[in-house]
Amino acid sequence: MPELPEVETVRRGLEPVMAGQVIADAEVRRPDLRWPFPPNMAKRLQGQIVRGLRRRSKYILADLSSGETLIIHLGMSGRMLVSGQMRGEFFRNHDAKSAHDHVVIHMGNGARITFNDARRFGAMDLVPTDTAEDHWLLSKLGPEPLGNSFNAAYLENALNGRRTPIKSALLDQRVVAGLGNIYVCEALHRAGINPKRHAGRIASPRLGALVPVIRDVLAEAIEAGGSSLRDHRQADGELGYFQHRFLVYDQANKPCQTLGCGGTVRRIVQSGRSTFYCPTCQR
């Protein structure tokens, strides 16, 4: 599922029920997701106050009063669903137990947060807060696409000399952190760049123009609550809505929507992943 906008949507959904609240209890129902959980994870979460929830790329970081940070990755199909009774309001977004409820966190305010991940590509780890960003999963990540260090000069330098297709380069989390297949396809379409073009062979003005396009696509997707194709749900269980705004992703054989283009959206495979683009207006 989740690329940056989906993860940010989940983070925003968890913040009001977790931030500043104590973790009353935690249950681990299965010993591992992609990797084994850290030792005694449930016990180490118990009694901690959640100082705040941050996001780095596609990771959610929950800073705890113990001085540790819970790192959460949703993989392809992970969900964080809130249920329970809070402030007199009853949330029933995940009351039925599912076979893939791997971790359940019970907050002192009555909220219950369930980590559900059918494909088990997700991960959790618990590390000291002051070195959380040095975690092996985070240490090699490139800049945040919505941050100031992601700019035209940076991107040109990062892609200089690279012969891999621009599509593959933008999926590389070391180049820019948080993009996935959907938003790379959409951004390249908006920028009019052919996904097969070699990353190091794109003229500066076109690369420069790609930066604000990426920011816009991500910001609009966050605003829409992300994209729900199969698995993504907001923390309250609601769907995201950005999938209705896709111009190319999953639109194979449909007419290109670019004004006056007249082309047809194609699906190709690049390094084993689907790429959707319009050969007419993406050059």
Add this chain to the structure above:
DNA sequence: ACCAGCTCCTGCTTGC
């Protein structure tokens, strides 16, 4: 160093 391909796992969609 760079890059394409494979792999982990489960479930939904597609085509025969």
Add this chain to the structure above:
DNA sequence: TGCAAGCAGGAGCTGG
């Protein structure tokens, strides 16, 4: 309707 193949939003690892 039934069944199997194909495909899925991530990302680490391997080997050329």
